[in-house]
Amino acid sequence: MTESSPSPAAEIQAVLRDRFSPYAFSSEPVADADLRALFESARWAASSYNEQPWRYVVARRADGAAWEGVLACLVEANQAWAKAAPVLALGIVSTRFDRNDKPNAAAEHDLGAASAQLTAEATRRGLVVHQMIGIDPERAARTFSLPDGYRALTALAIGRVAAPEDPIDAGLRERDARPRERRTLAGTVFTGGWAEPAPWLEPG
Numbered sequence: 414m415t416e417s418s419p420s421p422a423a424e425i426q427a428v429l430r431d432r433f434s435p436y437a438f439s440s441e442p443v444a445d446a447d448l449r450a451l452f453e454s455a456r457w458a459a460s461s462y463n464e465q466p467w468r469y470v471v472a473r474r475a476d477g478a479a480w481e482g483v484l485a486c487l488v489e490a491n492q493a494w495a496k497a498a499p500v501l502a503l504g505i506v507s508t509r510f511d512r513n514d515k516p517n518a519a520a521e522h523d524l525g526a527a528s529a530q531l532t533a534e535a536t537r538r539g540l541v542v543h544q545m546i547g548i549d550p551e552r553a554a555r556t557f558s559l560p561d562g563y564r565a566l567t568a569l570a571i572g573r574v575a576a577p578e579d580p581i582d583a584g585l586r587e588r589d590a591r592p593r594e595r596r597t598l599a600g601t602v603f604t605g606g607w608a609e610p611a612p613w614l615e616p617g
Contacts, residue, residue, distance in 0.1 A: 428534075432536045433536075435543060438495075438574070439574065440498075440499055451531045458523065462512060464519075468507070468563065470483065470505065474500070486503060497575070499572045501571070503557070503569075506523075545570070
């Protein structure tokens with residue numbers, strides 16, 4: 414667990430409790446076997462009609478131009494910290510169903526589900542993932558020649574949390590040390606009507 418790890422209101426799996434989206438990344442490379450496992454975990458996510466509308470463009474720092482290309486697709490504020498990550502990826506959605514060419518309203522949801530499974534597997538392996546929406550989709554389409562019907566939606570920085578001795582900006586470390594907070598269950602889960610908390614939320 415990190416210093417900012419939360420105290421959940423119910424017992425949950427450690428990979429969910431300890432999941433963390435840091436800003437301070439180590440530049441230590443991620444093993445190819447770990448990367449394969451992360452994206453294999455994403456591959457087995459549930460999706461509407463089993464369309465699997467997600468695609469990823471993934472680049473390791475060792476890939477040179479490809480890694481620089483993904484970094485350049487991030488907005489400036491994200492580039493500032495993501496440039497330390499050894500692996501960068503773009504999360505891409507197929508906007509239409511293969512089965513009937515109709516718009517796939519679930520595509521973004523399903524990409525999120527795939528990336529969540531990827532993130533859980535990363536946590537299990539001692540890795541971290543920081544997902545971000547701050548990208549330039551048009552630049553991504555141009556840089557990586559995305560075909561019609563595909564749209565870059567998110568980016569992911571993948572790696573390890575920076576070690577105390579790594580030369581990381583103090584402001585990034587401060588952001589990572591902030592308490593991790595969530596809305597209460599009672600403010601999230603309702604029964605009978607809007608904002609009416611489900612009675613089973615409180616432990617018996």
